[in-house]
Amino acid sequence: MMIRTGMGYDVHRLTDNRDLILCGVKIPYEKGLLGHSDADVALHALADALLGAAAMRDIGYHFPDTDQTYAGADSRVLLRRVVELIVGEGFSINNVDVTIVAQRPKLLTFIPQMIENVASDLDIPSRCVSVKATTTERLGFEGRGEGISALAVATLSDSGSCRE
Numbered sequence: 001m002m003i004r005t006g007m008g009y010d011v012h013r014l015t016d017n018r019d020l021i022l023c024g025v026k027i028p029y030e031k032g033l034l035g036h037s038d039a040d041v042a043l044h045a046l047a048d049a050l051l052g053a054a055a056m057r058d059i060g061y062h063f064p065d066t067d068q069t070y071a072g073a074d075s076r077v078l079l080r081r082v083v084e085l086i087v088g089e090g091f092s093i094n095n096v097d098v099t100i101v102a103q104r105p106k107l108l109t110f111i112p113q114m115i116e117n118v119a120s121d122l123d124i125p126s127r128c129v130s131v132k133a134t135t136t137e138r139l140g141f142e143g144r145g146e147g148i149s150a151l152a153v154a155t156l157s158d159s160g161s162c163r164e
């Protein structure tokens with residue numbers, strides 16, 4: 001059995017008149033994230049980490065932002081589709097770790113629900129899911145409140161080896 005690791009990174013702009021949705025949780029805030037889908041930056045980074053570990057391209061490849069099918073899409077639906085794709089190739093998910101970089105709002109109280117959503121969508125125990133938040137001490141675009149970024153790492157198991 002081989003352990004495979006993938007990483008994902010995504011950024012979305014904060015703007016007026018949009019919802020702020022992170023790991024499927026709607027967060028009360030004066031701004032939201034702009035995107036073709038619901039712009040759940042954390043789930044996009046996670047989806048890319050999973051696809052990266054499987055060497056199966058990225059979410060923009062599977063769900064192009066030129067396709068109206070995905071306009072306003074719920075990123076949890078996209079994430080579950082990514083899980084179907086990687087499981088269909090014989091991979092199983094070991095654990096994931098997501099970091100959300102946001103100066104505001106404070107996310108601490110929403111983290112347990114985020115973990116529950118991700119564990120449910122990935123069909124793994126919540127002890128195998130980590131979601132964290134950090135500020136940038138007001139530095140950079142996240143620190144100025146212009147956007148939110150997210151990073152994710154995922155490990156998968158497969159039955160073979162990259163060298164076979």
Ligand SMILES: Nc1ccn([C@@H]2O[C@H](COP(=O)(O)O)[C@@H](O)[C@H]2O)c(=O)n1
Pocket residue numbers: 101102103104105106107108109133134135136137
């Ligand atoms: N949007 C955020 C950012 C951070 N947190 C929590 O605060 C802790 C301290 O953040 P620093 O950036 O100063 O390290 C961090 O460890 C998180 O627990 C948060 O809830 N929401």
Ligand SMILES: C[C@@]1(CO)OP(=O)(O)OP(=O)(O)OC[C@H]1O
Pocket residue numbers: 010034035036037038039040044059060061063064065066070071073
């Ligand atoms: C999720 C998709 C779906 O169309 O759209 P966006 O919400 O714009 O998100 P992004 O991370 O920029 O790119 C992936 C897209 O394909």
